[in-house]
Amino acid sequence: MTLSHDQLVTGIEAAEDELAGGRYRAALESYASLLRGRLATDGGAVEFGAADLIVLERLAELATLFGLFASAADLLDAMVVLCRRADNTLASDYAQLKRIELAFARGRIHQSYDLLRELEPRLGKLEDIDLSADGLERWERTIGWQQYPAEDRVVLLTRAYLVMGQLLASNGKYIEALEVLRRGLTHARERTAPDLARRTAGAIRLAHAAALLEFGDVDAAGAALSSDAEQTPDDLAPAAYTRRLELSGKLDMLRGRLGPAVRSFEAVIEFCGSRGFLRARAGAMLNLGHVLVLLNRVGDALALADEARRNAEELCDPGLALRAAAIGSLALARRRSPATAVAVALSVREMIRGRRPGGDEAQPPSISKPPPSLLQNENFLAFFEDRALEFHWALAADSDDARCRLEAIRDTFAGTESRLITARLVVLEGLLALACGDLRVAASYFERAERRLTEMSLRPELWQVLHLRARCLNQLGLDDEAAQLVETAEELLSGIAGTLEGDDRTVFLLNKATVEEEYIGSQVDALLREQRHLGRSSYFRRWLGQIRTMRRLHGLMEHIDAYKADLVVRHFDIDDASSRQAPPRKRSVSFLRRLVGTQRDRAHVSFLVLPDRVFVVWSGFLTLGFAVSPVTRLELRERVRSWHELMRNPQTGSRRDIGVEEDLSVKTDGPTGDKLIERLGEALQVDRFIAALPKRVRSLSIMPDDVLHGVPFAALRHRGGYLVERFALSISFTTRSSRRSRRVDGMPALVVGVSRGSGRLVELPQVLVESRSVATWLTERGLKVQTLIDDDATCAAVIDGLRDAAVVHIACHGTFEPRQPDQSGLELIPANGQLERLTLRALAGILLSQCQHITLSSCWSADNFIVPGRWIISLPETLWRSGAGGVLGSLWAADDDVAAAFTERFYAELERMPRDVALRKVQLACIANQLGCRRAGSALIDTSTPEFWAGFVLYGDTARLKM
Numbered sequence: 001m002t003l004s005h006d007q008l009v010t011g012i013e014a015a016e017d018e019l020a021g022g023r024y025r026a027a028l029e030s031y032a033s034l035l036r037g038r039l040a041t042d043g044g045a046v047e048f049g050a051a052d053l054i055v056l057e058r059l060a061e062l063a064t065l066f067g068l069f070a071s072a073a074d075l076l077d078a079m080v081v082l083c084r085r086a087d088n089t090l091a092s093d094y095a096q097l098k099r100i101e102l103a104f105a106r107g108r109i110h111q112s113y114d115l116l117r118e119l120e121p122r123l124g125k126l127e128d129i130d131l132s133a134d135g136l137e138r139w140e141r142t143i144g145w146q147q148y149p150a151e152d153r154v155v156l157l158t159r160a161y162l163v164m165g166q167l168l169a170s171n172g173k174y175i176e177a178l179e180v181l182r183r184g185l186t187h188a189r190e191r192t193a194p195d196l197a198r199r200t201a202g203a204i205r206l207a208h209a210a211a212l213l214e215f216g217d218v219d220a221a222g223a224a225l226s227s228d229a230e231q232t233p234d235d236l237a238p239a240a241y242t243r244r245l246e247l248s249g250k251l252d253m254l255r256g257r258l259g260p261a262v263r264s265f266e267a268v269i270e271f272c273g274s275r276g277f278l279r280a281r282a283g284a285m286l287n288l289g290h291v292l293v294l295l296n297r298v299g300d301a302l303a304l305a306d307e308a309r310r311n312a313e314e315l316c317d318p319g320l321a322l323r324a325a326a327i328g329s330l331a332l333a334r335r336r337s338p339a340t341a342v343a344v345a346l347s348v349r350e351m352i353r354g355r356r357p358g359g360d361e362a363q364p365p366s367i368s369k370p371p372p373s374l375l376q377n378e379n380f381l382a383f384f385e386d387r388a389l390e391f392h393w394a395l396a397a398d399s400d401d402a403r404c405r406l407e408a409i410r411d412t413f414a415g416t417e418s419r420l421i422t423a424r425l426v427v428l429e430g431l432l433a434l435a436c437g438d439l440r441v442a443a444s445y446f447e448r449a450e451r452r453l454t455e456m457s458l459r460p461e462l463w464q465v466l467h468l469r470a471r472c473l474n475q476l477g478l479d480d481e482a483a484q485l486v487e488t489a490e491e492l493l494s495g496i497a498g499t500l501e502g503d504d505r506t507v508f509l510l511n512k513a514t515v516e517e518e519y520i521g522s523q524v525d526a527l528l529r530e531q532r533h534l535g536r537s538s539y540f541r542r543w544l545g546q547i548r549t550m551r552r553l554h555g556l557m558e559h560i561d562a563y564k565a566d567l568v569v570r571h572f573d574i575d576d577a578s579s580r581q582a583p584p585r586k587r588s589v590s591f592l593r594r595l596v597g598t599q600r601d602r603a604h605v606s607f608l609v610l611p612d613r614v615f616v617v618w619s620g621f622l623t624l625g626f627a628v629s630p631v632t633r634l635e636l637r638e639r640v641r642s643w644h645e646l647m648r649n650p651q652t653g654s655r656r657d658i659g660v661e662e663d664l665s666v667k668t669d670g671p672t673g674d675k676l677i678e679r680l681g682e683a684l685q686v687d688r689f690i691a692a693l694p695k696r697v698r699s700l701s702i703m704p705d706d707v708l709h710g711v712p713f714a715a716l717r718h719r720g721g722y723l724v725e726r727f728a729l730s731i732s733f734t735t736r737s738s739r740r741s742r743r744v745d746g747m748p749a750l751v752v753g754v755s756r757g758s759g760r761l762v763e764l765p766q767v768l769v770e771s772r773s774v775a776t777w778l779t780e781r782g783l784k785v786q787t788l789i790d791d792d793a794t795c796a797a798v799i800d801g802l803r804d805a806a807v808v809h810i811a812c813h814g815t816f817e818p819r820q821p822d823q824s825g826l827e828l829i830p831a832n833g834q835l836e837r838l839t840l841r842a843l844a845g846i847l848l849s850q851c852q853h854i855t856l857s858s859c860w861s862a863d864n865f866i867v868p869g870r871w872i873i874s875l876p877e878t879l880w881r882s883g884a885g886g887v888l889g890s891l892w893a894a895d896d897d898v899a900a901a902f903t904e905r906f907y908a909e910l911e912r913m914p915r916d917v918a919l920r921k922v923q924l925a926c927i928a929n930q931l932g933c934r935r936a937g938s939a940l941i942d943t944s945t946p947e948f949w950a951g952f953v954l955y956g957d958t959a960r961l962k963m
Helices: 005-020 026-041 050-066 071-087 089-105 109-117 133-140 150-170 174-188 197-215 220-228 239-254 258-275 278-294 299-316 319-334 349-351 380-396 399-413 419-437 439-456 459-475 479-496 500-511 517-533 539-572 591-596 633-644 671-684 686-692 708-712 765-782 795-802 840-845 874-880 896-910 917-928
Strands: 602-610 613-620 621-627 700-704 728-733 748-753 786-790 807-811 814-815 826-833 835-840 853-857 864-867 869-876 886-891 951-958
Touching: 005 026, 005 050, 005 621, 026 050, 026 071, 050 071, 050 239, 050 278, 089 109, 089 150, 109 150, 133 174, 150 174, 150 197, 174 197, 197 220, 197 380, 197 419, 220 239, 239 258, 239 278, 239 459, 258 278, 278 299, 278 319, 278 840, 299 319, 319 380, 319 864, 319 886, 380 399, 380 419, 399 869, 419 439, 419 459, 439 459, 459 479, 459 517, 479 517, 479 708, 500 748, 500 786, 517 539, 517 602, 517 613, 517 621, 539 602, 539 613, 539 621, 602 708, 613 686, 621 686, 633 671, 671 686, 700 795, 700 917, 728 869, 748 795, 765 786, 765 807, 765 853, 765 896, 786 795, 786 951, 795 807, 795 826, 795 835, 795 840, 826 840, 835 840, 835 951, 840 874, 853 874, 853 896, 869 874, 874 886, 874 951, 886 917, 896 917, 917 951
Parallel strands: 602 700, 700 728, 728 951, 748 786, 748 807, 807 853, 853 886
Antiparallel strands: 602 613, 613 621, 814 826, 826 835, 864 869, 886 951
């Protein structure tokens, strides 16, 4: 039995109450039930009126938010059929317009056009309409709706103008779309317009703003959105509210206001999630994922894309699933892009715990790496972006394939009215020219794009284009012009970063190429060009060219040393600045001194991790060379993190860190571990620089950078063995030779031991044995030893002892705080239940000019954290820059039983050999299971795996202690 008009009105009032109360699913079911009731005819004629149109309006809107397109489409189809049978053209045409909107919301553009053609008997063909203001006015006087009353005609016209404008914009005809939408808005705002027409005004306004945005008039789009910017969900229909937030977020993305963009999309996700709008929430997650890729929060972006994909599968929405896969592919590709930044590098502790860069515990989703082939959706700009993504992917793999894709993009978009798409198309032309080595053509394209993007104030894209053009000019030898572009880009970057807060700003800035890094990159490019040119020269010219290249390389190494020294000065920050000063920059070393000033059996290997490559330099006696590894920062960090995630086997015995319930052992057996270690070695060019070094070299001093500060180089593989089996290894903070050590006999020494436990800090019984053994050893060699054990080991006493000590040994718990790295440090327990932490900040304020060596026999004592500006915070470097000669620390949790035996053997070897050689001797003893340490009442500990020995690292001075 068909619902009567009165029953329909009553039902609408109840459904509207549910809608006003936020019970959206119940409202959707009520509207669907009302429509089914109206369609349940027994064969008699049914009069459809304004109340029925309200039901259609609400049903389509809510079905779109929930993603229940199929059931809503079935009801609308039935409505059209029934109205046509009843010869109710007004109701059938309105229902047909809603069918077009629903198909458009599903991304079915061709279906939308087909449905619009069904209205041609009354409206005419869209392509035949004069879409100017005067033409539209004439068109309205000729269409078949003239027979209807003025109010009904306005209702139909506003809805028709909305769908016509959306379809025109989806085909890139923005000028016509804007005119059509303006005409519809004029009707909707008429003083005599009925309520249903007025309801359409919000949707038309948003469609108008979207068309302006895609057209490239971002200022006008912002003005259009600002008219209802202060309205809340209670003021707007839910679909209009979410759409306005999405458009605001996209506008902020284009303008470089990334912080507000994130907040807009997060608000949409929260709003839709709390109301069960599954489809709208999935779309918002993809929008947010796109922003997070720009922010280099790749892990979070991948997680959002994977969740959106699962939602799309649940909704049986293949178009949404394809877009989710595309965002996932974009995130994966961005990890390898030389033009973008990446996530903050994790500390060793975080990597071992399994945390991933760019997201809290984000796991890699099951998204295929190749970008999917996407069909055109309702957004012409998004359609272009999909094609551009495919081009970028092809460009990274096959320039010929990329050229074919670009030709297809030209054919589709070359005549577009969108200034935004036109500018981006020029960028794609430049990228192809750059990939093909046509630098002048590429620079010309980028210059054209720069002008267009500047006119539109699209700061993120302008920043990227400035860097691309600067790269071309650098390679063309136009360094001054390139430097000016980079400085302009830095100003842009500063403005973009200023829209972010806290961790987001840190993540965004960390891997952006600074002016210094751009310069270093250009110098590396110059070295590569010279190297290629040498291969085509005669013997004599090649010999002279090699000298010239070595001189350029020496100059670059000096520049890198000065650059890192400047970072120290810029980031120097302690509470009592008067108590010490930042170390002065050392005078430059001559080219000849670099070649002959190193011992014949020693060599230096320096790494510089740039956004798009790793620069490796080795130097020794009459030896100087370099290599470039095509591995980006993010990819390198992922390899290091993956290696540390192998540290997950259960381990018995006490460890000298906080968090004893965690699983922190290293597993390097099995194909997975071997493969990861091999890939890490490949990224660092280990085999190449070893092959280039003279065979007499037995000691390597390594200057790491970025995440490489967390790499246990001793555990890297070379020709089937560990690197430490070939070389004695140490870490340095400069490419220059270390200072000469002084005699330490007769000088003060400090031994600190904390065996007491408290709360999560377990007791360390071996610390007492270790401390007494070290104190005895130092006393026997003529040092004046001060011993601070448990009760005596207060922060004040330790700091006072450090000031004059020549040799220091500290055995205790240690902790590393990645969120507050300056609060990392050594845990002291001078009384039961009383905890004191000797923080990195406190240690930074002590002048250690007398100190020749410090052993930190505690966990995480060598861990590190990278802050914006490329400054590494770590305890060893802090102590070294405070004046300490050499520092022995641990990258991860040290086993209490092994640490005691390890340090005892280390000191025994110190009397006869340099410190790095002594450390190697102990590590080799561990590999051979000759350390002889055992658990209480149990068998010998198998110390052959790197978990027991690779974490111990020597920093700074390697010379033998003179006693």
